[in-house]
Amino acid sequence: MPPEQTIYVTRPHLPPLAEVAKLLEGVWERRILTNGGPLHQQLEEELAAYLGVKHLALVANGTLALLIALKALRLQGEVITTPFSFVATSEALSWNGLEPVFADIDPHTYCLDPASIEACITPRTTAILPVHCYGFPCDVEAIQRIADDYNLKVIYDAAHAFGVDCHCGSLLQHGDFSVLSFHATKVFNTFEGGAIICPDARTKKRIDRLKNFGFVDELTVAANGINAKMSELHAAVGLAQLPGMEQSVTERRRVAELYLRELAGVPGLILPSYDQALRPNYAYMPVRVTPEAAVNREGLVEQLRSHGVVSRRYFHPLIPEFQYYRSNSSAGPARYPVATKASAEVLCLPIYPDLADATVQRICGIVRTVLDP
Ligand SMILES: *Cc1c(COP(=O)(O)O)cnc(C)c1O
Numbered sequence: 001m002p003p004e005q006t007i008y009v010t011r012p013h014l015p016p017l018a019e020v021a022k023l024l025e026g027v028w029e030r031r032i033l034t035n036g037g038p039l040h041q042q043l044e045e046e047l048a049a050y051l052g053v054k055h056l057a058l059v060a061n062g063t064l065a066l067l068i069a070l071k072a073l074r075l076q077g078e079v080i081t082t083p084f085s086f087v088a089t090s091e092a093l094s095w096n097g098l099e100p101v102f103a104d105i106d107p108h109t110y111c112l113d114p115a116s117i118e119a120c121i122t123p124r125t126t127a128i129l130p131v132h133c134y135g136f137p138c139d140v141e142a143i144q145r146i147a148d149d150y151n152l153k154v155i156y157d158a159a160h161a162f163g164v165d166c167h168c169g170s171l172l173q174h175g176d177f178s179v180l181s182f183h184a185t186k187v188f189n190t191f192e193g194g195a196i197i198c199p200d201a202r203t204k205k206r207i208d209r210l211k212n213f214g215f216v217d218e219l220t221v222a223a224n225g226i227n228a229k230m231s232e233l234h235a236a237v238g239l240a241q242l243p244g245m246e247q248s249v250t251e252r253r254r255v256a257e258l259y260l261r262e263l264a265g266v267p268g269l270i271l272p273s274y275d276q277a278l279r280p281n282y283a284y285m286p287v288r289v290t291p292e293a294a295v296n297r298e299g300l301v302e303q304l305r306s307h308g309v310v311s312r313r314y315f316h317p318l319i320p321e322f323q324y325y326r327s328n329s330s331a332g333p334a335r336y337p338v339a340t341k342a343s344a345e346v347l348c349l350p351i352y353p354d355l356a357d358a359t360v361q362r363i364c365g366i367v368r369t370v371l372d373p
Contacts, residue, residue: 015240062181062194066092077124114142132161251353252282262364268293
């Protein structure tokens, strides 16, 4: 890889163009372009089988998936969520007229800390919206215990957790809903897309109506629906993409393991750990630049950038630090000290299936030179 070529934190994985074209020939013949066409139905079935879940509804993107899942639960009041996520997690709450309440995260998994969730519960709390951050599983058992004790719903933002397991099968089976994103930057992509994992067939039917304007039949609109349908074009990309997924995750694992070997023992740098038993998807490579390091996180970002390597500070700023959320009554670093520290120290290094070993070695060489001069 010539040094002048910019390396981004991710590079979308694409299926063979000929496979997509083959599927699109059928679309051109049928003239069924959207509204639950045959490719859409086929992708729902194949994805459910691949992910080990029974009921899955495709949608146009992950944000709409969150919006609709929350809508389906007819929630009101406050929802406890994480400040350490992509802003869409909280925006889906705001669009539903729900108030995000920001709890703190676990320093190792970066997911909501159950003890912090419990401390945020008020009489107005109706649900919990955790994120399986970087694809690391939340403590789903502890979260379910809290939900049961306080009669709360749980919606998992699983945008990072495609294909990840927990100790009892698919991680995506937990909570009332799990929501996936198939955005270009995610492990599995349909350019834009998403899905809602539903607990049963009846719930999936409700989701299917909500994503189609709330239509029950031609003459009946029973809910405030929206248009969140996935088109046949996007479904074709997904269908062509799915057979390559095992290989794609294997390549990500190669990259992750090379980083872990090359960066082991660098002073002031904390590396992530992936639990092999849980079929990690290696969606991200989050390292932490601690105060003991020779330069801080911003210094490392600059050094990498000067060598053409674009790392990303996911998640900085924290959601409650964005102007729109600053007036939220739970906004303030004292409420989530662990997330505040993580937000100042975490750096996501480039990881994607066709990232060459030589490039990873070059990136690690820069990191070592900067942190271990
Ligand atoms: C990507 C992402 C979303 C939004 O998904 P889109 O498909 O881009 O709408 C939501 N939450 C998290 C944690 C994400 O990373």
